[in-house]
Amino acid sequence: LRLLWRSVATTAILEKYLPDHGGEVLKPAVINKLEKPFPFYQLKLASSVTNPDQRIADDIESAVADVVDLGRSLLGNLVSFVGFSTVMIQKSPWVFFSLLLYAAVGTLITLRGFAQGLTAAQINVRDREAHFRSSLVRVDECAEEIAFYGAGGAERRRLLGSFGELVRGGFRVLRWYTGLQSFQRTYSWCTIILPSVIMAPQYFRGEVEFGAISQMFFAFSSVKGVFMFVADHFGSIAALRAKIERVDALHCSLSLDIGTDPQLVSPHDKLSSLPLVSPPNVEDRVNRIRLQRVNEPLPNSALLVLDGVRIQAPTGGQTQLLGTIGGDPSGSHLQLLPGQALLLRGPSGVGKSSLLRVIAGLWDDGLGTVQVSTCNVFFLPQSPYLPFGAYRAASSFRDQLLFPDSEQTEEKPEGSRVALGGRTWVVPCKSAAHGSVAPPPSNADLLAAAEAAQLGGVLKAAGGLDAEADWSTRLSGGERQRLAFARLFVRLPQDVHPGTGQCLVLLDEATAACDEEAERQLYLTLLQRVRARGGALLSVGHRGSLRKLHTDDVELSTACQ
Numbered sequence: 001l002r003l004l005w006r007s008v009a010t011t012a013i014l015e016k017y018l019p020d021h022g023g024e025v026l027k028p029a030v031i032n033k034l035e036k037p038f039p040f041y042q043l044k045l046a047s048s049v050t051n052p053d054q055r056i057a058d059d060i061e062s063a064v065a066d067v068v069d070l071g072r073s074l075l076g077n078l079v080s081f082v083g084f085s086t087v088m089i090q091k092s093p094w095v096f097f098s099l100l101l102y103a104a105v106g107t108l109i110t111l112r113g114f115a116q117g118l119t120a121a122q123i124n125v126r127d128r129e130a131h132f133r134s135s136l137v138r139v140d141e142c143a144e145e146i147a148f149y150g151a152g153g154a155e156r157r158r159l160l161g162s163f164g165e166l167v168r169g170g171f172r173v174l175r176w177y178t179g180l181q182s183f184q185r186t187y188s189w190c191t192i193i194l195p196s197v198i199m200a201p202q203y204f205r206g207e208v209e210f211g212a213i214s215q216m217f218f219a220f221s222s223v224k225g226v227f228m229f230v231a232d233h234f235g236s237i238a239a240l241r242a243k244i245e246r247v248d249a250l251h252c253s254l255s256l257d258i259g260t261d262p263q264l265v266s267p268h269d270k271l272s273s274l275p276l277v278s279p280p281n282v283e284d285r286v287n288r289i290r291l292q293r294v295n296e297p298l299p300n301s302a303l304l305v306l307d308g309v310r311i312q313a314p315t316g317g318q319t320q321l322l323g324t325i326g327g328d329p330s331g332s333h334l335q336l337l338p339g340q341a342l343l344l345r346g347p348s349g350v351g352k353s354s355l356l357r358v359i360a361g362l363w364d365d366g367l368g369t370v371q372v373s374t375c376n377v378f379f380l381p382q383s384p385y386l387p388f389g390a391y392r393a394a395s396s397f398r399d400q401l402l403f404p405d406s407e408q409t410e411e412k413p414e415g416s417r418v419a420l421g422g423r424t425w426v427v428p429c430k431s432a433a434h435g436s437v438a439p440p441p442s443n444a445d446l447l448a449a450a451e452a453a454q455l456g457g458v459l460k461a462a463g464g465l466d467a468e469a470d471w472s473t474r475l476s477g478g479e480r481q482r483l484a485f486a487r488l489f490v491r492l493p494q495d496v497h498p499g500t501g502q503c504l505v506l507l508d509e510a511t512a513a514c515d516e517e518a519e520r521q522l523y524l525t526l527l528q529r530v531r532a533r534g535g536a537l538l539s540v541g542h543r544g545s546l547r548k549l550h551t552d553d554v555e556l557s558t559a560c561q
Helices: 002-017 039-046 052-091 093-141 143-149 152-204 210-227 234-255 267-272 352-360 397-402 443-452 456-462 477-491 516-532 544-549
Strands: 290-293 304-311 332-336 341-345 366-372 376-380 416-420 423-427 503-508 536-540 552-557
Touching: 002 039, 002 052, 002 234, 039 234, 052 093, 052 210, 052 234, 093 143, 093 152, 093 210, 093 234, 143 152, 152 234, 304 352, 341 352, 341 544, 352 366, 352 376, 352 503, 352 536, 376 477, 397 443, 397 477, 443 456, 443 477, 477 516, 503 516, 516 536, 516 544
Parallel strands: 290 366, 341 536, 341 552, 376 416, 376 503, 503 536
Antiparallel strands: 304 332, 304 366, 416 423
């Protein structure tokens, strides 16, 4: 039961946390109705719910175990209650109803006196525990950087400070538990003499025998387990409530607007949000950049059009408008034409990467409209993501090349794929050979893509496509960036498949860790394949050598007010 329940609960949360739009046909008319297409990313930006990993992995498992244990204990008490409550009522109704009243008073005192404080202390401890564990994980992930800084002592002091907060929170829970258990023991001891006090007059009047009193004691203790269940198990119930509130806060943040603080949502709103909450209408949204996928040709056959785009950084309370192309106060205006390679320049922090995030659909805070006329949009970030294997950190090089389509063996028949920031969308496309499907990549295709990205030596040294390793630590920064290009070359092979549509490639300093010669070769190979498909390329970069590899360049600067 525990495993099944945990499986259902974890699957339900993960479906909201990491939604998959790959199987949906998203028409341009309805694409903007996805209020938060990347909940896991928006949740990190909002910072309203911390440590979702522990809430999913630990809190759900622990809460399910507590519910099952409490349910089993309650079921056992109910079986005894059914058998002995009749005996108590027959022997002495006064004892039965006196116990009921006594248990109700004890439960009320427990709830009023300990519920809020103990639950808050439990939530605080679990928050501190999650932060301590995430800090340890971060040390493991950033071991090389910490070693270069010689910052082992500084990290130890920081971790000890975090652990000290955890210990202090544990002592607060211990104080609440001490008070609760003291009350529980005192209140339970009083029930020992309760049957004697009530039945003593009947015994002295000769109305009942001593054996009946002994029988009443046994029945009393059995029935008391049900009436005093909440008071006797309140420590476990408080811990369960803390876990459920943490999971519910994550669930509500995924169901409601990501920016909503779950602590400000009333319990009624939380419960009402549990099934499904429809996102607000697009017309009701304000200060949102509209991202439109259109099938109709754009002006001048452009693949990308920006119209009055002003980006607002998601900083929470304060409004921070980022720079625009040419410093235009009306916003960024741009048309990216087929065959064009455009370099986006500007000082750090002006909003170059933010503009790519808007085009990729990660951000929508601001004003203006972004129109894309192609179904095939690819995004290469500065720090490529290298996933772990299913059961350990090691994974095959084949899976790395095919990511995020490692499990996909064939294309969807409804339309062309859109690999946008790691997501795959199926969108209806108008093409001369609509419905034609490119064959899945063969071993030769994967090897060719690796060679084109200058990873042939790495692949040979590793032992081939099926060699497994923790590639996030084995590959250097430049090799990881070349791996991202190899993934793109798998999807843009040298031979153009009949009916292949135009493509748009967005690169966010995707070669910053590569040497200039490797950068030049990667761009030349990419440009040849993009132009063969009538596509275009938009890059963000700082190197002067990039200008020679692009047909045009524009500069972002702070808009004049």
